[in-house]
Amino acid sequence: MKQFFFMSLAAIIGIGFASILSRGVSNYADLVSDLGGKVIKNQAQVAETIPVPEIPAPAEIFPEPAKEATLAFVGDIMLDRAVKNSVEKNFDGDYSKLFENMSELRQADIAFGNLEGPVSTGGKKAGSVFSFRFSPDSMPALEQAGFDVMNIANNHIGDWDATAFADTLDNLVSSGLKYIGGGWDKKEAATPVVIEKNGISIGFLGFSDVGPDWMAAKESSPGILLASDPNFDQMIINAAGKADVLVVSFHWGEEYKKYNSRQQELAHRAINDGADLVIGSHPHVIQETEEYGDGLIAYSLGNFIFDQKFSSETMEGLLLEATVTKDGLKDYSKKLFKLDDSYQPQASVDYASTQ
Numbered sequence: 001m002k003q004f005f006f007m008s009l010a011a012i013i014g015i016g017f018a019s020i021l022s023r024g025v026s027n028y029a030d031l032v033s034d035l036g037g038k039v040i041k042n043q044a045q046v047a048e049t050i051p052v053p054e055i056p057a058p059a060e061i062f063p064e065p066a067k068e069a070t071l072a073f074v075g076d077i078m079l080d081r082a083v084k085n086s087v088e089k090n091f092d093g094d095y096s097k098l099f100e101n102m103s104e105l106r107q108a109d110i111a112f113g114n115l116e117g118p119v120s121t122g123g124k125k126a127g128s129v130f131s132f133r134f135s136p137d138s139m140p141a142l143e144q145a146g147f148d149v150m151n152i153a154n155n156h157i158g159d160w161d162a163t164a165f166a167d168t169l170d171n172l173v174s175s176g177l178k179y180i181g182g183g184w185d186k187k188e189a190a191t192p193v194v195i196e197k198n199g200i201s202i203g204f205l206g207f208s209d210v211g212p213d214w215m216a217a218k219e220s221s222p223g224i225l226l227a228s229d230p231n232f233d234q235m236i237i238n239a240a241g242k243a244d245v246l247v248v249s250f251h252w253g254e255e256y257k258k259y260n261s262r263q264q265e266l267a268h269r270a271i272n273d274g275a276d277l278v279i280g281s282h283p284h285v286i287q288e289t290e291e292y293g294d295g296l297i298a299y300s301l302g303n304f305i306f307d308q309k310f311s312s313e314t315m316e317g318l319l320l321e322a323t324v325t326k327d328g329l330k331d332y333s334k335k336l337f338k339l340d341d342s343y344q345p346q347a348s349v350d351y352a353s354t355q
Helices: 002-049 081-090 095-099 103-107 136-145 161-174 232-240 261-272
Strands: 069-077 110-115 149-151 178-180 193-197 200-208 245-251 277-281 289-292 295-298 303-305 316-325 328-338
Touching (some): 069 103, 069 277, 081 095, 110 245, 136 161, 161 178, 178 193, 178 200, 200 316, 261 289, 261 295
Parallel strands (some): 110 149, 149 178, 200 245
Antiparallel strands (some): 069 316, 193 200
């Protein structure tokens, strides 16, 4: 009997303890749940007060460098008379041999020169005793040398009348070359040639300030642009609006002399109107370069290929190399080259080192 009593008492105590323990566990669970809810709530509140940092795009951290294009400029190119004779005698009629030392032309994105005469087998001599006419067979050599754009606004382009001029336009195009400074009518002549390289549009426009005046382009007849045109400034302004970078070419000045006030006036006007580079030809000798505003003026690059052996100054020229971006001229350099007895330009050297 006593044993049964103690067993019952133990059972009652165990049941009570279990009940108390169960309530404790339940209360503990409720406590943990309540604390967990508060922690989550507090974390959310903290998260709301801390701004999420904006992670810049990779291009903002490492912006792409500005795209660039390289331009190469040379002066007067004359492929008749003694030059033609030299090609036939020394290079078996292969005009491309004249340019084999000028790798800079091929390496540039765009290469430019002044074509000092018509390209034709026809026409009648309309110029002076110093009249030039180039064989159409010579034009592929210019394209193979790396040239892209040729200026035809110069005093010798009418040497063999309007027929040869028209042939010139056709022969340049058929050889893969673009021309500036003239056209089938004034509208074409005043429209810049625009070439896009590396996402940069580079425009070219050309004028002659030494005639021939009778070759001036008309509304319905072919010819060249003259710097004396009353719409000179507006043509440059219009051209500047069609390209990121504008090159304006001038055939101007006095032969074998330093640049003059007329050249400077035209150059400054051109840059004020929107040109980035002004490239000059005609004097047959190297003239100064001038940095003006945000642009560069090369008053004369001298001869590139010409048969003027009477002086050392006429048997050398400048190669101007320029780097441009969408914002205009970035930098430039000048190289000097000399012509040998076959009128072949020799390897160029840094111009500053020769001064």
